[in-house]
Amino acid sequence: MAHDRTSAHDKAAVRKLLDQVKAEGRTALTAPEGKLLCDAYGIAVPQEGVAGSAQEAAKLAQAMGFPVVMKIVSPDILHKTEAGGVVVGVKSAAEAEKAYDAIIANARKYKSDAKIAGIQVQQMLQGGQEVIIGAVTDQSFGKLVAFGMGGVLVEVLKDVTFRLAPTAKEDALSMLDSIKAGEILKGVRGAEPVSREALAALIQNVSELVSDFPEIAEMDLNPVFATKTGAIAADVRIVLDWNPPPQRYRPSQEEITRQMNRIMRPDAVAVIGASAEDGKIGNSVMKNLINGGYTGKIYPIHPKAEEIMGRKAFKSVKDVPGEIDVAVFAIPAKFVAQALVECGERKIPGAVLIPSGFAETGNVEGQKEIQEIGRRYNIRLMGPNIYGYYYTPNNLCATFCTPYDYKGKAALSSQSGGIGMAIIGFSRSAKMGVSAIVGLGNKSDLDEDDLLTFFEQDDNTEVIAMHCEDLKDGRSFAEVAKRVSKKKPVIVLKAGRTALGARAASSHTGALAGNDKIYDDVLRQSGVIRAPGLRDMLDYARALQKLPTPKGENVVIITGAGGSGVLLSDACVDNGLSLMKMPPDLDQAFRKFIPPFGAAGNPVDITGGEPPTTYKNTIKLGLEDKRIDALILGYWHTIITPPMVFAKLVVEVVEEMKAKGISKPIVASLAGDVQVEEAAEHLYDHGIPAYAYSTEIPVAVLGAKYKWARGAGLVR
């Protein structure tokens, strides 16, 4: 029954069957109907047939191979086992004939007038490895295909992985390696490996079936018996949903780019609810636009004022003479809809909705209303319930917080206002170079994928970091992220990861947080670096814009403190980094610079009492040797090489090498008294992420850069 996976699926057969099931008002399929769908999409199921006589049963069984299961087929007998209508483990033609007669006799005895259509003979599967293949429909990601180990493993260890459907062959194959017990499929203890091709084909077929027919809400092939030569689904369960959720509105990528460029880099901003009164949000926004140094046009909108903060005020956006790119709302929720209509009539492409009082306070209808207005007039909505946004290259601070000073290459966004404030505070404190900070709040319209599309083509942004509690359109996000992450690192802090967190998320934004495993798998497949926590996201965003992209996997630790070397090595393993196996000549070259009792290999332990030249020589060698791709430095505070002496010599060497065209990622861990903090800052200011009193953070940020670079195909 196995189809060639490249042959066209029989869509017509499936359509016909599903139409019929729909007409009958059913949401579940019978076993034969399930088999029909499987046959149409090349999903191998056990062979079967219905026999009208003992001889026919024996013949059928012989053709499909023993053992077989035999079952009564009768509309009048529902409980087949109770009726003595099932015989399992039939091993020969003779046994099949005997079983046929016995079943018929039992059935007659059970219900003498039962209409008997015959006896089903079915191939009995055994041997091979039990796995599970299935499909689900996720609110955010749509159709997903799942793969896991069968038996108790999947139940006890939750050993399962997901991919977006339809699934490319490469992605289907990657699923086999993404489960914890994946090793088993390769054959352990002398067992034969299963056919990876057959499993991948089965996964693809399922993914294509559910994608072609969105009304298939869930599908379970459990168990699937995978062997050296094939994969057969022993049982099929399909659940239909005749009311699939409507498709979300998605403009084209070109349209999004056009809209987002006007919103993020506006030539003219209207402030609806601008105010001269201290303490009002409309006043803060005006002050921040003006004091932040924004040089575009600013139009205060106010029902009565003639002028606000030296700028001519207007009663409505409709009264403004020139073009307006974005309207920042600083008025109570109840006035938003009317003002938004005016924006629409004025053809303003973007509205930044600072006001709260929508879905987050239970005003779901109010939020729907503004969404509809947005759609009607083609206005993209940021928010509501946000602090606003920054775009530092244009000195734009359209928020009620204070302007941000340190321009740089990291663009950050947050779904929550509180987290947005933490982003601003940390960035300012750590002097993180920022291109944009954006609040997305209730995400009535603009979602993370719209921001990604903008940042992708924004030359001022090199790293993107996003805090989110849900993705309104996870599928669009995944598609865009897969493309963007090839060019720029995309870091995501997905909150509501855990059952407890997800509950808090849903009480917070009304968003039903998805299954975290799905998020995890899809984000990884999209090339996204997932930050485990808030501080990690911030550390990654700060460091990744500084670190050059590594060209290969050879990491070398150079350390003055042996103890730091051990902890840095631990951190390398935790972060998926490979310590280079030292070639003998390179080992010799390093040995020339270090004391005889310094440790060989990697870490290069130069030992604690060394002068600045030892650090200098070894770091220089690490940068010059082409086989080394990245350096992790472990500094130990001594009188002989004080912290700032170390920091300055590192910067010197790095700049000397840069002049020669050599640029490799370097991170540093500084162990010492408080003076190491100043040294770490000096290093960071000069492009070397450095951390006092931590061996974990420097390696974690290097690990994040590697994760990205590997996903983008930049590491050899």
Next chain:
Amino acid sequence: MAHDRTSAHDKAAVRKLLDQVKAEGRTALTAPEGKLLCDAYGIAVPQEGVAGSAQEAAKLAQAMGFPVVMKIVSPDILHKTEAGGVVVGVKSAAEAEKAYDAIIANARKYKSDAKIAGIQVQQMLQGGQEVIIGAVTDQSFGKLVAFGMGGVLVEVLKDVTFRLAPTAKEDALSMLDSIKAGEILKGVRGAEPVSREALAALIQNVSELVSDFPEIAEMDLNPVFATKTGAIAADVRIVLDWNPPPQRYRPSQEEITRQMNRIMRPDAVAVIGASAEDGKIGNSVMKNLINGGYTGKIYPIHPKAEEIMGRKAFKSVKDVPGEIDVAVFAIPAKFVAQALVECGERKIPGAVLIPSGFAETGNVEGQKEIQEIGRRYNIRLMGPNIYGYYYTPNNLCATFCTPYDYKGKAALSSQSGGIGMAIIGFSRSAKMGVSAIVGLGNKSDLDEDDLLTFFEQDDNTEVIAMHCEDLKDGRSFAEVAKRVSKKKPVIVLKAGRTALGARAASSHTGALAGNDKIYDDVLRQSGVIRAPGLRDMLDYARALQKLPTPKGENVVIITGAGGSGVLLSDACVDNGLSLMKMPPDLDQAFRKFIPPFGAAGNPVDITGGEPPTTYKNTIKLGLEDKRIDALILGYWHTIITPPMVFAKLVVEVVEEMKAKGISKPIVASLAGDVQVEEAAEHLYDHGIPAYAYSTEIPVAVLGAKYKWARGAGLVR
């Protein structure tokens, strides 16, 4: 064959057998010998017997129950299967008789003159759950018993757990829950649960066997078939080692306490190699002792000087008139042995060996020499290759670093000098209250367990945090830690956790780092909180001395930022904390203080725009309600409640409650602009661990306090 586990094991039988094996110069046991050992220690193995006739075979098989395996017993037939001498799956008496005759016939055909001793009939095990039970000998921990799932699980997932042998019943039972797939033993998919009692008894019996006979280096019962009623080892493998490592010297706990008190709280310190010359270590030590404010006697030892820094100098410790508690060595390695002998002759109980140039530089002999001197004269040695040590209650700074100012309750130690410097730097920068900082370096004598014994009875210490790369005597450490951790939290950063890290560790100190899984299991069983990284260890040490001990598991999050609430909830799950399920009356009580759209339940989301009174009222309620055991605060920086206003109100409420005798652990996460850093510091200064820009660290430190409190049996 199953023994009652409380009955005495037959030690004499094992002794006799092992003596015989030793006499024969063997290190492996035959199958019958293995069975004898098992029988002697109540380890159930399959029943078996040797039959001399077909009838006897049938009778034996009948008695043990079918199926059985039958095997030829002949000294002349080594390859039984090849000779047709094995029949498996014998299911009845008739089959047993038939098999007997067939095997004899085959054997005759194979080798007509073979001497046949009979045919072995053995119970064939099937059904039940396959598990593995074993024992190993670890260099640091000695005898350990291991338990894991059988089959591919243990191989692919490394699903195994260890305990020190001998093992108490409670610990043996805990092993069943410590493996990832432990759920399977409870019966999943309708399978019957296995007998936990039987498995625990088997584990205990193995642990007692290897403890009673140290020459048993390794033991494997693989597989063990565990069923509802029992546990039988299908195969036994035993490896002997006739040269077990010598026992390490261990004084009694009383002796250690006496010695350590003289070392850590000395009345008189000699500085061997004291110097008036700036830049010398002996000069730094003198300066630090004097400038640090140490009020005990200080005796500079110098071959020529009359006086150093205003103190009378002596040529040798032997010339010093009064008693000396500790001698701090600041002389080159090559002079240490001689000076140490003089210390011995002078009956000085402790030597602090700052000099490097011993095992860490390859001078293993030199280290052995000083170890022997130490043993000969009963001098306890700290180091060599260390920075020295601090004991702040006595203003004692016997190091070449600078004195430490902030007295407090955390005692810290490090094996590595670099990590020691990081401890000092972080502590100073974060104003961590410290009682002691100790460098252990090469650990020629004093090990972490000696420090633990001292800190246990040191009233100035409430939290102990230790960085180590190995434990010279893991077994002593585990014993002492188990006792001490009942009174004071013990935090351990075990470096060299990973394969890479362990390699660096062994090149650094010459210590063979143990299997990390063993460390992990033993440390957990000893009530130790294992810090995942350096910064975590430091954060735990800083916070745990501030946090009151929680009385129960009910944690409540009170947050102004909904987004922080979600991330704090995630962190609760990550750190094993339970968010209290809100009773309706308490929910109502909170609701009285928060806006109608604030989120119900837990987190209590007071929403962002609230005045100080809302924070105040809800925090007060959280402290007053007896059902709540701990609070996590999420602050959101707003104009209405600025950071310092929040910090001060929290301190006020906490102090008001403290006056009423209410004290609960509180931690805070502060999201906001840079001003939150000052607020966090204010909170920390007043006993509330608070962190800017992080939702993970506050919950991690609370989680660490809980982990400790649970282990110490203080949480209801």
